[in-house]
Amino acid sequence: MIERQHVVNEFFPEADAMREAYDLKVKDPYKQTVSWQYFCAPQMYTYLRTVPQQMFPEPLFGRFMQHMKQWCIDHLGLVPMGVPNLHLMINGCTLGLHSDFHNGTWGFVYSLTRWQSRKFSGGETLIMRDGVPSYKKHHVQGESLYELVPAQFNQLLLFDDRIVHGTQTIEGSMDPIEGRIALVGHLRPTSPIVKGALDPAGARKVILDFHRQLAEQITAYKEVQGTLTFRLAIAASGEVESVTILTNNLVTPATGYAPSAEVEQVRNLIQRAAAALRFPAANGKSTVTAPVLVPLPDLKAIEIVVPHANRPARLQEVLKAQLKDIEAQGFQIEHAGDEFAVREPLAGSIRIESNRIAATFDPPMWVPSQRDHFQVNLKESLGMLARIGG
Known part of the structure; x- marks a missing residue:
């Protein structure tokens, strides 16, 4: 189960080919044809970005996106929201502290940066830790307040989009070959993903009814917020054989990701209710992957x-x-x-x-x-x- 943040090393088998394609596009300034957007919001963001289709051959980028999508479905029960942006950060570029609550459930950074041979300082993703520093502490600074995650080559970093985060200011080269290079995007829940013998429309109806019933049961837990995704293994009879929680970023404003009795109660309630579901009978086994947002949102189509x-x-x-x-x-x-x-x-x-x-x-x-x-x-x-x- 993935909570709060997660790192996947050696994520894409063709990372070297993607990096070679990038280098080929930018190494000769007289032949470069990439259209960069200089994205600058003073005192907040400064970086260059473009659509990755300008940088990578279509078949190669298509394989990356398919790999990304399938990995996210398998491990998170979520999907990428469209095509990520390709970010280039060189000397002076920075991403100030911010939250992406309106953009997605999880954020991701896929790095093509040659981190071990970099010629700059900075560039780490800064992720704030939970909790407010106590004024009683004598001295609080640095990584007692936040975590710095290096942008290692071929690394996928995932984190709860609500967490305040940023990117440390780059100090060093202006050469695009020597910059911090990453694909940046967001993940969200999709409609229930049905695999196997079950009719998808019938299975989605069962999940929608489940959401409606759940909305009444968790009304009392007003402080719990977040998304939980689960995968159900379903017998041909329609009975649920097992419930596997894939991601869980349920928190309360007071406790964050620290242990919380309320969060545990809501998680158990969702898991028990999912295990008790009954789907239409089919001619074989199936799996259904579905999300729950707490508090439950508008359930009208x-x-x-x-x-x-x-x-x-x-x-x-x-x-x-x-x-x-x-x-x-x-x-x-x-x-x-x-x-x-x-x-x-x-x-x-x-x-x-x-x-x-x-x-x-x-x-x-x-x-x-x-x-x-x-x-x-x-x-x-x-x-x-x-x-x-x-």
Whole structure:
């Protein structure tokens, strides 16, 4: 079970190939074609970033993203939210202390930095420790307040996105070959992931009913916050054979990750309720991986309707042509008839009807701001589609 933060060394088998591709792109300043964004918010952030597709060959980067996604599903029960940014930090670059509560459940940093031969100081990820320093202590400084995690080559660092964190200021070379190079992104829960004989729609309904029942049971635990993901092994009969907790970042504001009776009670309640679930019978065994956000969020489906005055067939063709760009943002979509079935980041559908575009998605285990942001962006995207000329 993964809690608070986690490091995976030697994460991707083709890390050397990715680093070689990076070096080839930037080593000759007269031939470099990468478009960098200089991201500077004074007194907070200073760094360069770009989309990784500019840097790495498409097949290689595709294999990285597939490896990343599968590892996250297997070990965390979460998925990456779209494509990460590629960060370059050279002399003077820094990431001030901040929290990414609105961006994801977990943050990640995948390093392509040649850390052992670096020519700079700084560059470690700074992660604040739990608790407020006591004024009674005579002297508190440095790593009694925070932890510094070096950006070792081919290392994946994961941490709770709520934790205040940053990156130590780089002091040293201005050469992009000698900088701190990392892919940076966020992970969130997806709709339940169903493998095996079970019908996915039926299994998702069982989990949604489970969430609704759970919402009533944990109302009393007002201080517990966070996300727990679990994997159920399910017999052909529909009975749950085992419950494995994958991640657990349940905390209270007062205790953080320190032991808490309330947190333990909520974890046990969720585990017992999950073990008691009954799924429809099937012709073989299955697994279901699902999240629980505490406190439970809005459990109403996301429904967005946008009117249009175009030919439905025309809009379907346009949407099909845009699927590759949409999937690069983290969506997994299949086209069938007049419907586009969405698998990730949420299960749902987009239907192009005679005079409207209707989108429906499962309620996400996301905090309200994350859900709101998803809905606003989706409505804007569907609105743009609706305005395309016939």
